[in-house]
Amino acid sequence: MSLQTHLVELERKHRQLEEAIAQAASRPSSDDLTVVEMKRKKLLLKEEIERVRQTMPDRTLH
Known part of the structure; x- marks a missing residue:
């Protein structure tokens, strides 16, 4: 798995947890x-x- 693919997957999991936390916080039970x-x-x-971002090579912006 490339670093970019790994990063995208980690970010997806992070967003999912963020949504799950928000949903749980909105429920009193x-x-x-x-x-x-x-x-x-x-x-x-x-x-x-x-950590993954720090190991990725710098990208130049065009």
């Missing part, structure tokens, strides 16, 4: 522990996204 776990996973994904 949501489990706080589950929301905290989703936020932790989202943060880990964000950190991984940054």
Whole structure:
């Protein structure tokens, strides 16, 4: 898998978690522990996204 493909997949998962967290937060019966776990996973994904971006070669803008 190329770095670009990996980055796109990580960003997709990050967005999905963001949406799931928003949905859970809007429900009064949501489990706080589950929301905290989703936020932790989202943060880990964000950190991984940054690591991948740092390893990618710089691109020149035209």
